[in-house]
Amino acid sequence: MINYLEIVKEAWKGYDPSRMIQTIEDISPMVSTNRVYKVTFTDEDFIIAKLSTFGKYEHFKEDHRIIHSLSNNLLYPFENLLAKSLLKNNHVYTYRHRKGKIDAWVVFYNPSRVMQRMPRRLQEGHIRSFGRQIAKFHLACSRIRNVLPKSSKTLRTDINTLMDELDNNEKQFGGKANVDLTRYHCEQFLKNRTRCNAGSFETIPVFIDWNIGNFSVVDNFELFSRWDYDWFRMSSRMMDFYFFSRVVSDAGDRTVFSYLMGPMNEERFFVFLSEYHKINPLIADEIRFLREVYRFFILNYVIKNGNYFFSEQYAKKLQAEAFEIYLPSVDRDFDPEKIIDHLKIRS
Numbered sequence: 536m537i538n539y540l541e542i543v544k545e546a547w548k549g550y551d552p553s554r555m556i557q558t559i560e561d562i563s564p565m566v567s568t569n570r571v572y573k574v575t576f577t578d579e580d581f582i583i584a585k586l587s588t589f590g591k592y593e594h595f596k597e598d599h600r601i602i603h604s605l606s607n608n609l610l611y612p613f614e615n616l617l618a619k620s621l622l623k624n625n626h627v628y629t630y631r632h633r634k635g636k637i638d639a640w641v642v643f644y645n646p647s648r649v650m651q652r653m654p655r656r657l658q659e660g661h662i663r664s665f666g667r668q669i670a671k672f673h674l675a676c677s678r679i680r681n682v683l684p685k686s687s688k689t690l691r692t693d694i695n696t697l698m699d700e701l702d703n704n705e706k707q708f709g710g711k712a713n714v715d716l717t718r719y720h721c722e723q724f725l726k727n728r729t730r731c732n733a734g735s736f737e738t739i740p741v742f743i744d745w746n747i748g749n750f751s752v753v754d755n756f757e758l759f760s761r762w763d764y765d766w767f768r769m770s771s772r773m774m775d776f777y778f779f780s781r782v783v784s785d786a787g788d789r790t791v792f793s794y795l796m797g798p799m800n801e802e803r804f805f806v807f808l809s810e811y812h813k814i815n816p817l818i819a820d821e822i823r824f825l826r827e828v829y830r831f832f833i834l835n836y837v838i839k840n841g842n843y844f845f846s847e848q849y850a851k852k853l854q855a856e857a858f859e860i861y862l863p864s865v866d867r868d869f870d871p872e873k874i875i876d877h878l879k880i881r882s
Contacts, residue, residue: 537637539570543584546630546641547574550623559584564748569765574643581622583644589765589844592631593642594688598767599627601684605740608679613672618647618762650751650759654788662803664756666810669779671691672758673772674815676739683740686769690728690831694721697839708838713858714828717838721864727879731824736771743768743832745778747788765844766836773824777832780804793856794837796829796864805877812878819880822873833861 540559550771560573568589575581587595599620606617620627621643630641653661662826700707705714728734743766744747750761758810768774780798782788782808808817837857841850 536677537588537639539586541678542570542630542632542639543572543641544588545632546584546643548622549626549630550643551714563763564849566846566849567765568846583646584641584645584758585644585760586639586641587765588637588639589840593627595640595685595690596629597644597688598625598764599684601686601740601769602764602767603627603675604683605679608682609675610678612757613675613712614703616672616758616761618760620643620644628693640642644762647760647762650753653750653752653756653782654787655747655789656785657783658805659803660791661745661756662783662806663810665783666807667758667781667814668752668758669775670814671740672813673739673775677737677772679759680737680739683769688733689769690770691725693835693839694724694831697721697834700839708804709854709858716858716862717834720830720865723866724834729826731820733771733820733824734825736773736821736824738769739772741768741772742766743769743774743778743836745775745782747782767840771821771828773821773822773828774831775827776825779807783807789836794833794853794861796861797830799825799869806873808878812880817878819875822874822878823881825874826865826869826872830865831864833857834864837861 537559537879543559544556547554555577556574557577557579558573558575560572560575562573562583563569563571568587570586571782572584572586574584600618601804602621603622608621609616622628628643632639653665657665698718701714701718701721703795705711708714708717742761742764744763747762751759755758777799782796783803784801786798786802811817837853841854841857845853846852
């Protein structure tokens with residue numbers, strides 16, 4: 536058993552032992568293996584601690600370095616959007632705990648101010664406002680992309696890592712049939728990535744996990760605050776769009792969830808894309824890449840990393856659905872040409 540609270544205490548001692556902790560409250564959503572804590576000091580000030588055992592420490596540290604640079608360089612109206620990591624000696628402070636088989640790392644944040652949560656099910660006006668806001672945010676990220684630190688993670692390296700794991704541990708994936716299906720979709724992703732000219736797409740910061748519980752808005756539905764950076768990476772803006780389709784879907788936000796492709800086929804998503812496209816135009820190859828965005832998400836975050844990121848009950852459920860429902864639907868149930876026609880994009 537891992538004593539998470541002791542690791543958080545150790546992390547704080549490494550940051551500032553002069554300030555005494557009074558209480559540590561677990562405020563984790565309990566969907567993932569990551570833990571979130573409210574750390575209150577004896578003077579009643581508090582901060583947020585994020586503890587992770589998911590992925591690699593080097594990527595965790597690298598991501599927070601990029602996010603810190605992003606938060607400092609974003610201009611109005613997004614200059615205060617992102618939760619700020621605590622710094623020590625002008626660097627984002629991260630703490631790594633390694634003991635036996637335990638490898639965990641911690642980062643501290645100033646608390647994010649939270650205004651309004653979007654409704655669980657959006658009305659058309661909400662969807663249009665959200666589309667315009669995200670278009671403006673992506674533009675803001677694009678303008679500062681050249682001053683951000685470099686990232687070592689790429690879509691290609693993640694898929695190649697998964698293919699190596701398929702060769703080395705068939706049992707982990709539930710047997711030969713699942714391995715063969717996964718390998719086929721890895722190969723399709725790499726082939727179609729080239730076919731869509733994805734290597735030419737602009738690289739910007741993307742957060743991917745845009746569920747309604749990860750951001751807040753003000754009265755006119757402008758973005759106010761954004762937190763939870765579990766799946767952050769530098770990549771094509773299209774990596775965000777599957778989750779945008781989920782935010783605007785007819786089903787709305789749900790406590791028990793699946794990762795079905797359906798939301799990308801809904802008219803409500805077309806409305807979102809229309810508003811986005813007016814401000815930050817999309818090209819045909821980017822729309823075609825949406826299929827690969829979904830495929831990559833299932834391959835990388837559900838199949839490859841699901842056991843490490845999601846709690847056990849969710850990992851089992853989502854991985855079973857991945858093999859039975861999600862992957863078989865990728866090439867069958869999504870036609871990007873409908874969106875291209877809807878947006879009147881010239882191929």
